[in-house]
Amino acid sequence: MNHFGQLTNRMQVFREKLIAAKPKVCAERALLTTQSYQDHFQDPLTLRRAYMLKNILEHMTIFIEPESIIAGNQASSNRSAPIFPEYAMDWVIDELDDFEKRDGDVFFITEETKNKLRKIAPFWHNNTLKDRGLAAMPADSKLFYDLGIIKAEGNITSGDAHIAVNYERLLQRGLRDVKQRSAEKLAALDLTNYQNLKKSYFYRAILITIEAVQAFAERYAILAQTLAKAEKNPQRQAELTQMSRILKKVPYAPAETFHEAVQSIWLVHLVLQIESNGHSLSYGRLDQFLYPYYKKDLELGSITDKSACELLTNLWLKTFTINKIRSWSHTKFSAGSPLYQNVTIGGQTTEKKDAVNPLSYLILRSVAQTKLPQPNLTVRYHKGLDDAFMKECIEVVRLGTGMPAFNNDEIIIPSFIEKGVLEKDAYNYSAIGCVEVAVPGKWGYRCTGMSFLNFPKSLMIALNNGVDTDSGCKLCEGNGHFSHMVSFDEVMAAWDKIIRQFTRHCxxxxxxxxxxxxxxxxxxxxxALTDDCIERGLTIKEGGAIYDFISDLQVGIANLGDSLAAIKKCVFEDKLFTPSELWDALVHDFAGTTSKKIQQHLINDPPKYGNDEDYVDLLIRQAYDIYIDELSHYHNTRYGRGPIGGTYYAGTSSISANVPQGTCTMATPDGRNASDPLAEGCSPSHGMDKNGPTAVFKSVSKLPTTKITGGVLLNQKTTPQILDKEENQVKLIALLRTFFNRLQGFHVQYNVVSRATLVEAQKNPDKHRDLIVRVAGYSAFFNILSKQTQDDIIDRTEQNL
Incomplete structure (x- = not known):
């Protein structure tokens, strides 16, 4: 018997249907968006977007699955991915015939759908966000984008997200409160003022949008009632009648029951995905704001733990129905079609008390039962988290889905407060997407997830006097070529000069x-669901959020540190070979007997990050501090426009970018061959961490963690056999407490799967259809990943305890 029990029969049937469903391309949203943009081309942007959403919600296909007790679908069928033409259409048309031929993240598409998309494509020619984004980039900065040194494709080919809205207030007051506040603000405006005139369009857009969402819910209410009349099973008929009643009420009115609350959250979460296909749209602290409804219904006897658990598993299954298709070049950075829809549990209350409650346990159970890559489950750790809850978390970890991830209150909360976040808000943070963190309902977009900067490639360009090693393009002024350097100080001076210039271009x-x-x-x-946009009359991008901090993402941190250590020790201290000899070996990818000997020295002689060696760990910190110092001089576009912050911080949540960014990076001084994947997140390079998990934790703790508020993503891997032993589970809890309490670790997550299982699954994917792995800050089904990403996961170090 599973420790957490099994899905109810109908939820098991629903899950099987979703797993078996072929991901398809859906043209409905694209067609309705095009129609609306054509009809409202003359309207101000905010009104045009409101009319677009209204048109979609009024005319898109809707359905209610026979197994489901909550309603709402994103596309014409479950697991199908809508196209969002206003963001980008060129790659859609270019790749129409390749979607089914991909090495990973395959999507199926009919000829009819292809023709529909081709028909609307001319309207979007040079008329998309991507077109305008690329045109806006100055030539010298765009060169970094074109060469793949700085990657920001996802920012101009899809929506932003990386956010959690104010679901707590939604449940307490409903959308009618949003409507009332907006109407009052609109009525009070003096429209002779230019800024107020702009605000009026925003308030009018909110009113259109709220009515559209209300009508969307009403469509489902009518459908549920129609199905109820035709239903012969009395139990199902009663459920459909109940669904109809609930959908006539929420999300427009406040929720009063647990079922109403779940339906309200789901429908709004869904519409946010339809409005904008930005990923990392998260639920926030679900166990906190849902608990009053759960507790009340339990006391009234209107639900049981079993029925509440079924409702939650239904929510997770519906969450999994949402899908997103990306261009192939973007897909390589987000392998496994992740949506990063995060649910956060645990942590502390705003009164600094342990926030774990019975619903926290129930969410653990429900996620364990569904065993899916979505939602992305995060547990907030703090010193007062008791062993009973930690033990339940480890039981979920043992299932091998890569969940839950752990974020540490002891480092994140002080980091927020230091940046100007109010203490009560800092204690109310949640995970957003992967490992990034923000205050739900009060934070702007992209708390993490702006552009990706390739650190190892940046180092090689620094050693090549500012010239890109692949294209030969002179990118910026360097400090001379590595082959002429006579000290390690010159290497660090070259890094300092280049990384500051690259940061500016980011x-x-x-x-x-x-x-x-x-x-x-x-x-x-x-x-409208993010404070204080209504009060200010500004959208999030205009500066409506209370807080607005963002981060770029740095890729290949371990390779950077190991490379610097190798240069310092092998070239300038031990003098095993000259700078010219090393450079020649790197340029030729270690081909030839002499170069291979050099490669072996690079791999075996210097200390490696992940083994608690100050020699290399402090070099990483020194190099990273230079980047962070430069980053601190810059602001985002909302700076000075209302939000607290408007500044940058660092982040290591590189998702699967380590694989494609490795492809475009020459051999590096850590002994890595050209095109091999880079290290992901802040994790050590594969096979280099030889001293066990404690040494890894100690190396990671030497990073400037308080300044990397964008997330310090650490992946660890162990085998199921190790965690089968109770004494090892106890050891893992003790290890986690040490990492978080004493070493001030930010984050950690576990892949619990053996190398043998992964290799077998790669050979026989049909036999391992349910195998889930942690890719980076998210989980995915192993068999939908590209072979290159699969190989990267297989090669990760297996830790013992």
Whole structure:
């Protein structure tokens, strides 16, 4: 018997249907969006977006699955992915015939759908967010984008998200409160003022949007009632009648029961995904704001733990129905079609008390029962988290889905407060997407997830006097070529000069992306549910959120540190070979007998990050501090426009970017061959961490963690056999407490699967259809990943305890 019990029969049937469903491309949203943009081309942006959402919600296909007790679908069939033409259409048309031929993240598409998309494509020619974003980039910065040194494609080919809206207030007051507040603000405006005139469009857009969401819920209410009349099973008939009643009420009115609360959250979460296909749209602290409804219904006897658990598993199954298709070049950075829809449990209350409650346990149980890659489950750790709850968390970890991830209150809360976040808000943070963190309902977009900067490639360009090693393009002024350097100080001076210039170009690219997002794709519902957009009359991109901090993402941190350590020790201290000899070996990818000997020295002689060696660990910190110092000088486009912050911090949540960014990176001084994957997150390079998990934790703790508020993503891997032993489970809890309490670790998550199982699954995918792995800050089904990403996961170090 599973420790957490089994899904109810109908939820098991629902799950099987979803697993078996072929991901398809759905053209409905694209067609309805095009029609609306054509009809409202003359309207101000906010109104155009509201009319677009209204048209979609009024005319898209809706259905209620026979197994489900909550309603709402994103596309014409479950697991199908809508197309969002206003963001980008060029790659859609270019790749129409390749969707089914992909190495991973395959999507099926009919000829009819292809023809529909081709028909609307001319309207979007040079008329998308991507077109405007690329045109906005200055030539010298765009060169970094074109060469793949700075990657920001996802920022101009899809929506932003990386956010959790104010679901707590939604449940307490309903959308009618949003409507009332907006109407009052609109009525009070003096429209002779230019800024107020702009605000009036926003308030009018909110009113259109709220009515559209209400009508969307009403469509489902009517459908449920129609199905109820035709239903012969009395129990199902009663459920459909109940669904109809609930949908006539929420999300417009406040929720009063647990079922109403879940339905309200789901429908709004769904509409936010339809409004904008930005990923990392998260639920926030679900165990906190749902608990009063759960507790009340239990006391009234209107639900049981079993029925509440079924409702939650239904929510997770519906969450899994949402899908997103990306261009192939973007897919390689987000392998496994992740949506990063995060649910956060545990942590502390705003009164600094342990926040774990009975619903926290029930959410653990429900996620364990569904055993899916969505939602992305995060547990907030703090010193007062008791062993009983920790033990339940480890039981979920043992299932091998890569969940839950752990984020540490002891480092994150002080980091927020230091940046100006009010203490009560800092204690109310949640995980957003992967490992990023923000205050739900009060934080702007992209708390993490702006552009990706390739650290190892940046180092190689620094050693090549500012010249890109692949294209030969001179990117910026360097400090001379490595072959002429006579000390390690010169290497660090070259890194300092280059990384500061590269950071500046990252910010320029980010600014271009944010500027066109603000001008082209306002998200009305998301802004209305984020404080203080209504009060200020501004969308999130205009500065409506209370807090607005963002981060770029740095890729290949371990390779950078190991490379610097190898250069310092092998070239300048031990003098095993000259700078010229090392450079020649790197350029030729370690081909030839002499170069292979050099490669072996690079791999075996210097200390490696992940083994608690100050020699290399402090070099990483030194190099990273230079980047962080430069980053601190810059602001985002909302700076000075209302939000607290408007500044940058660092982040290591590189998702699967380590694989494609490795492909475009030459051999590096850590002994890595050209095109091999880079290390992911802040994890050590594969096979280099030889001293066990404690040493890994101690190395990671030497990073400037308090400054990497965008997330310090650490993946660890162990085998099921190790965690089968109770004494090892106890050891793991003790290890986690040490990492978080004493070493001030930010985050950790576990893959619990053996190398043998992964290799077997790669050979026989049909026999391992349910195998889930942690890719980066998210989980995915192993058999939908590209072989290159699969190989990267297989090669990760297996830790013992």
């Amino acid at each position: 910010v320029i690219i980010d600014t271009c992306c944010d500027m066109v997002l603000e001008e082209d794709t306002a998200d009305i519902l998301c802004s």
